[in-house]
Amino acid sequence: MKNRKHSLTKHTKEIAIRNLFGFFAFLSVLLFGLILVFLFREGLPLFKQISVTDFLFGTAWYPTYEPPEYGIWPLIVGSLAVTFFACLIAVPLGILSAVYIAEIAPGGIKEILKSVIELLAGLPSVVLGFFGMVIVGPWLQETFDLPTGLNIMNAAVMLAIMAIPTISSISEDALYAVPREFKEASYALGATKYETIIRVIIPAALSGISTAVILGMARAIGETMVVLMVAGGAAAIPESIFDAVRPMTASIAAEMGEAPFRSGHYHALFATGIVLFVITLAFNLIADYISNRFRETGSGTL
Amino acid sequence: MEKDFIVRTKNVDFFYGAFRALSDVTVDFEKNKVTALIGPSGCGKSTLLRLLNRMNDLIDGTRVEGEILLEGRNIYAPDVDPVEIRQRIGMVFQKPNPFPKSIYNNITYAPKLSGIVDSEEIEALVEESLRQAVLWDEVKDILTKSAMTLSGGQQQRLCIARALAMKPDVILMDEPSSALDPISTAKIEELIDTLKKHYTIIIVTHNMQQAARISEYTGFFYLGKLIEFNATEKIFTNPDVKQTEDYITGRFG
Ligand SMILES: Nc1ncnc2c1ncn2[C@@H]1O[C@H](COP(=O)(O)OP(=O)(O)OP(=O)(O)O)[C@@H](O)[C@H]1O
Numbered sequence: 001m002k003n004r005k006h007s008l009t010k011h012t013k014e015i016a017i018r019n020l021f022g023f024f025a026f027l028s029v030l031l032f033g034l035i036l037v038f039l040f041r042e043g044l045p046l047f048k049q050i051s052v053t054d055f056l057f058g059t060a061w062y063p064t065y066e067p068p069e070y071g072i073w074p075l076i077v078g079s080l081a082v083t084f085f086a087c088l089i090a091v092p093l094g095i096l097s098a099v100y101i102a103e104i105a106p107g108g109i110k111e112i113l114k115s116v117i118e119l120l121a122g123l124p125s126v127v128l129g130f131f132g133m134v135i136v137g138p139w140l141q142e143t144f145d146l147p148t149g150l151n152i153m154n155a156a157v158m159l160a161i162m163a164i165p166t167i168s169s170i171s172e173d174a175l176y177a178v179p180r181e182f183k184e185a186s187y188a189l190g191a192t193k194y195e196t197i198i199r200v201i202i203p204a205a206l207s208g209i210s211t212a213v214i215l216g217m218a219r220a221i222g223e224t225m226v227v228l229m230v231a232g233g234a235a236a237i238p239e240s241i242f243d244a245v246r247p248m249t250a251s252i253a254a255e256m257g258e259a260p261f262r263s264g265h266y267h268a269l270f271a272t273g274i275v276l277f278v279i280t281l282a283f284n285l286i287a288d289y290i291s292n293r294f295r296e297t298g299s300g301t302l
Numbered sequence: 303m304e305k306d307f308i309v310r311t312k313n314v315d316f317f318y319g320a321f322r323a324l325s326d327v328t329v330d331f332e333k334n335k336v337t338a339l340i341g342p343s344g345c346g347k348s349t350l351l352r353l354l355n356r357m358n359d360l361i362d363g364t365r366v367e368g369e370i371l372l373e374g375r376n377i378y379a380p381d382v383d384p385v386e387i388r389q390r391i392g393m394v395f396q397k398p399n400p401f402p403k404s405i406y407n408n409i410t411y412a413p414k415l416s417g418i419v420d421s422e423e424i425e426a427l428v429e430e431s432l433r434q435a436v437l438w439d440e441v442k443d444i445l446t447k448s449a450m451t452l453s454g455g456q457q458q459r460l461c462i463a464r465a466l467a468m469k470p471d472v473i474l475m476d477e478p479s480s481a482l483d484p485i486s487t488a489k490i491e492e493l494i495d496t497l498k499k500h501y502t503i504i505i506v507t508h509n510m511q512q513a514a515r516i517s518e519y520t521g522f523f524y525l526g527k528l529i530e531f532n533a534t535e536k537i538f539t540n541p542d543v544k545q546t547e548d549y550i551t552g553r554f555g
């Protein structure tokens with residue numbers, strides 16, 4: 001009888017622990033849901049005033065004029081432009097550094113590089129923005145004789161610095177996960193180290209590397225402080241990489257403080273937030289899809 | 303007739319760091335014959351095999367002493383490129399390890415590396431290698447499918463075909479059928495029997511019957527030493543050394 005009682009309390013304890021974990025897991029889902037509801041509740045009322053097409057593809061963003069104009073196309077282009085050029089820099093550098101760290105670097109250098117990249121990841125974005133404003137901006141302005149050094153180029157470089165650690169560390173894990181047997185098979189077939197890296201190791205790690213790239217992009221497009229500080233802030237469609245832009249995140253951060261509560265401007269900024277959310281969600285879904293798809297076939301046809 | 307030895311080792315010692323895995327191994331492998339290496343686990347069979355195509359170079363802190371000759375040339379001489387040695391001495395591993403690529407691209411891997419670009423030549427080579435490995439009929443309609451979709455036995459024959467496509471002189475096999483079912487094992491053994499017309503085969507196996515069935519020569523290793531090397535028939539009926547007899551009759555240790 002006594003024994004049974006003991007096992008009963010043990011059982012209730014397990015149930016309690018399970019429920020506790022379940023509660024915390026559910027809490028994060030709940031919080032996410034609440035934020036989402038809030039985002040949509042504050043953003044959607046805008047579309048009583050203007051149509052979705054006018055909002056997304058309108059080329060004039062004059063939210064404080066009378067009558068106001070809420071076309072965020074220049075902001076979308078701004079976000080995409082800085083992200084695109086940031087990736088142009090960060091993707092090759094991130095992947096190459098991952099390959100170097102995982103496959104080529106000798107022990108000592110490998111450890112140093114890894115910690116430097118980790119430090120880079122830990123750099124507060126406001127510090128990086130400051131660096132862009134004070135050092136890179138004036139340098140760009142002087143070297144290329146520009147009206148302003150705060151532009152797409154500057155933002156792309158800063159965002160690239162932020163995306164490199166993400167891309168590098170996830171790619172590195174993917175490279176480590178390539179089975180040793182593939183490498184041995186390649187060497188035994190008379191391949192050199194570099195042929196093995198290019199023809200076997202990188203293709204076998206491609207799903208992880210693609211995930212890394214997309215998460216790096218998501219990181220860049222959602223970044224706020226850096227672009228607020230160094231992208232220049234002009235809500236116009238850029239014509240060159242030396243033009244200033246106003247990415248969506250920068251616009252929200254800069255204007256939210258001054259937009260009257262539940263005004264058209266206020267709703268427009270939330271609606272911009274929805275667009276941003278949809279874009280990052282898409283990136284994450286694509287990353288998920290790619291890594292699952294490759295996992296099933298073992299990147300069979302590459 | 304003078305015997306033609308394609309690979310010979312002379313007084314070979316091998317070290318993993320301070321650990322001596324092989325001591326004073328001298329053995330000659332005859333051309334176009336099957337030689338089996340047997341012995342208890344950890345006695346250095348795989349180590350010797352991997353020495354012959356310089357795969358041990360990939361492990362840090364290893365050291366070789368003595369000479370290993372491929373057609374009279376020391377493959378550990380400073381001016382020898384290990385890549386060239388590996389192209390002449392193919393290897394099949396214990397666990398089938400096809401690349402996660404299509405069947406076709408698995409076979410073309412080595413030929414493309416060695417610079418063959420003519421697509422007709424490559425296609426012919428793919429068919430020839432797969433036929434030699436007795437896999438052609440099973441895969442000829444699915445060449446573009448991932449090699450990972452094949453069964454374990456098919457994968458191992460694909461790995462053999464992949465090595466054959468390199469046109470090696472010698473093929474090293476490290477327990478090639480230990481991960482396979484009896485039917486696949488029988489297929490691999492048949493395959494070895496046909497391959498020895500054109501290739502020298504050196505095979506490590508834990509399966510005594512297999513060694514007896516497929517090989518002309520057998521070497522018995524124990525604790526890093528070559529205890530006995532003889533014609534397979536002699537090893538299995540009337541070995542010179544007592545230890546050999548104990549091992550093959552299962553009375554060992
Ligand atoms: N990479 C390595 N580093 C250090 N020691 C090793 C390494 N590989 C093998 N050894 C050691 O060398 C000895 C011989 O190993 P080897 O793999 O050649 O044995 P084996 O005869 O092939 O055994 P098995 O039949 O189990 O495959 C063993 O004692 C093993 O522990």
Ligand SMILES: [Mg+2]
Pocket residue numbers: 347348349476
């Ligand atoms: Mg072994």
